[in-house]
Amino acid sequence: MKIPKVFLAATIITLGLISLAPVSFSHGDVQPQAVDITGLKELGKEWLEENPYTKEKTPDQIKRAIEIGCTAYNQNCARCHGLGVISGGTAPDLRYLEKDSEGDAWYISRIRKGYHQNGLTKMPGFEGIMAQEAMWSIRAYINIRPEDDDEAVVKGTGNNCQTLDYDKVLKVSN
Numbered sequence: 033m034k035i036p037k038v039f040l041a042a043t044i045i046t047l048g049l050i051s052l053a054p055v056s057f058s059h060g061d062v063q064p065q066a067v068d069i070t071g072l073k074e075l076g077k078e079w080l081e082e083n084p085y086t087k088e089k090t091p092d093q094i095k096r097a098i099e100i101g102c103t104a105y106n107q108n109c110a111r112c113h114g115l116g117v118i119s120g121g122t123a124p125d126l127r128y129l130e131k132d133s134e135g136d137a138w139y140i141s142r143i144r145k146g147y148h149q150n151g152l153t154k155m156p157g158f159e160g161i162m163a164q165e166a167m168w169s170i171r172a173y174i175n176i177r178p179e180d181d182d183e184a185v186v187k188g189t190g191n192n193c194q195t196l197d198y199d200k201v202l203k204v205s206n
């Protein structure tokens with residue numbers, strides 16, 4: 033039997049790739065996802081009690097924070113708290129968190145430590161996994177999700193980070 037050399041080479045390369053694949057793809061969607069915080073003001077090591085990004089009066093910074101927060105939320109929080117921050121009931125609906133600085137303090141303590149009850153982890157803590165910058169950017173995104181916008185996910189605007197209406201959002205958040 034005559035098998036062309038090119039075909040043989042292609043087969044060997046393909047088999048090689050297949051054997052590598054499970055290593056890179058395993059558990060991809062359940063592990064916490066790294067968050068790219070490029071473009072956000074760095075916050076240092078000290079834990080803040082108030083969201084520095086929504087207090088910021090430069091629209092570019094707020095916009096960037098919401099943009100990063102949207103993606104980070106969908107990758108790390110949506111599976112429990114719901115796409116577009118509309119909870120399906122397994123975990124609290126985060127749109128109803130207090131939006132003031134008390135709400136900030138509560139939020140950051142929960143996301144850092146998570147929630148554990150009777151030895152069970154109901155929510156994982158994200159300290160050491162996610163940078164403080166990423167945590168506050170998620171808070172900035174959560175804050176702009178309107179409480180009466182249950183339709184948004186259906187229309188594809190609430191959870192689609194690319195089509196967020198930033199002009200509208202920046203008016204609401206200030």
Ligand code: HEC
Binds near residue numbers: 109129142143147155
């Ligand atoms: C494995 C599921 C799960 C994941 C993932 C998860 N959470 Fe939670 N979260 C919960 C549950 C369950 C609670 C309710 C715990 C309680 O009784 O306070 C909760 C509570 C909270 C609260 C307090 C809510 C309130 O009404 O007081 C905040 C804030 C919060 N989560 C933020 C986040 C953020 C931000 C992320 C992503 C970075 C996240 N959570 C990821 C399950 C999860």
